[in-house]
Amino acid sequence: MTVDSIVEKTIGESESLVSVGIVGGGFIGQTVGGQFQDVDGARVETLVDINDEVLQTTGDELGIPEEARYDEYETMVKTEPLDAILIGTPHTLHYEQILTAMEHDLHILCDKPLTTDLDHARDLVERDATRDEILMVGYQRHLYEAFVKTRDTLTEAGRVPRWITAEISQDWVDRFSDAWRMNPDLSGGGYLYDTGSHILDSILWSTGLTPTAVSAEMDFVDDEQRVDGQSHVTIRFEEGTTATVVCSGETPCMREHIHMWDEEGAIYLESQDWEPNKLTEIDSASGEYAPRLDRGNLPNKAEAFIQAIRDGEAPPATALDGLRVTAVTEAAYESARQNGEFVAIDPNDVALD
Structure with missing residues (x-):
């Protein structure tokens, strides 16, 4: 639209x-x-x-x-x-x-x-x-052309990523040292619940995979060990996929990448300094190429919201999308407090049907 x-x-x-x-x-x-x-x-x-x-x-x-x-x-x-x-x-x-x-x-x-x-x-x-x-x-990544195209490519071709690596980093700890984000009673946690929430959502939404268990290790920046500055999260999926997600709020600048591999090749999504993501596809037979992205054709949040109201249709990011991210995030924090033990996710929380 x-x-x-x-x-x-x-x-x-x-x-x-x-x-x-x-x-x-x-x-x-x-x-x-x-x-x-x-x-x-x-x-x-x-x-x-x-x-x-x-x-x-x-x-x-x-x-x-x-x-x-x-x-x-x-x-x-x-x-x-x-x-x-x-x-x-x-x-x-x-x-x-x-x-x-x-x-x-x-x-x-x-x-x-x-x-x-x-x-x-x-x-x-x-x-x-x-x-x-x-x-x-x-x-907002549901409105980014690179993620929409990735989701469409995987869905239309019936491709299931088998190995996913992802990383998001920025100078979050220093930047928000005196802000509400450092108060877990307001933030709910730390970097994983803040910027990290975007990358978890990006993986879940673009692939449509069903998470079953999560393991995590975290470095906390507060004495109560509630606010994570860095986290290393492993997600297992019902479809046999494993995702490794690294979130660091202690780097000097912002970088983001998601790499998805299957038997046919890979899809790379990469961004820096909050710019729209670049998309690269790697084909095992024909090599590497960057599909053309028409960045002007998708609405921003306000436009998409108003359009959903007018059409009476589901918005780009739904309450169920929010629940799926919360389920993975909460499992990650629970795992970190249990020395990295895998924590199972209730399938009723993450089922798309």
């Missing part, structure tokens, strides 16, 4: 604007909130944040009237006539905030991870299945 077609669809049929409220005026509230400003089918109406300075800065940036700025979430959703909510708050707050939005029959775009509690993730999937409104998780 192109950006032009989204604009044509949402506005060309004289449909009403989607009224959006933003929960949390930090990075996600600013960036994705800004995306909503550029979608003709949506309008940012209100903002809530507990920090007065953030409320002022982001409110000004997004052009939100003073009277539509709140310091209490429930007051905002009770007062403002909203259609949808963008949740960009610390991870452990997502569950209760999603429940409140559901109680008010709102469409929800929630930043990753969906939750940091497995029972909460299960509950949200069950609730989501009974609603007409959209619940979308902010895993």
Whole structure:
């Protein structure tokens, strides 16, 4: 779906604007909130944040009237006539905030991870299945051409990767040393639950594989050993695949790669400094080549969210995607606390059928 077609669809049929409220005026509230400003089918109406300075800065940036700025979430959703909510708050707050939005029959775009509690993730999937409104998780790699093409290539050819290696790294520990991400009561953990969540999701979504067990070793940066700066995760899959995932939040710059091998060759997905991923395919017979990627044809998060609302269809990243990532992540933390013993995953949490 192109950006032009989204604009044509949402506005060309004289449909009403989607009224959006933003929960949390930090990075996600600013960036994705800004995306909503550029979608003709949506309008940012209100903002809530507990920090007065953030409320002022982001409110000004997004052009939100003073009277539509709140310091209490429930007051905002009770007062403002909203259609949808963008949740960009610390991870452990997502569950209760999603429940409140559901109680008010709102469409929800929630930043990753969906939750940091497995029972909460299960509950949200069950609730989501009974609603007409959209619940979308902010895993943007579902909107990156390299990952979409990888998923399509594997699905259409019936290919199953047998060996996956992945790594994501950045200067996360130093950068967020004084931020909420270092408080596990707000973050739910450390680097694996933050940036690492993206790479776990990328593997699970692009391959469609079913994880069965996880082993992990972690280096913690706090005395309570709850906030990991680095992790080494091994995932076993029902299909016979093994994935090795290394996450380091203590490197001087950002790098990401996912390499998937099978009997026919490999697919390489690589990125640096948050640029869109490059895609390379390796064929055992014809060698290495880079397929053409049309990077302008896929929507951003706000556009995809509005389009899902208009079409009444599943969003690019669903509550089930969020549950699958939470299941693997929680198993990894449990394994790390058990000296790397493999921890089984409940198949009901990760089944795609």
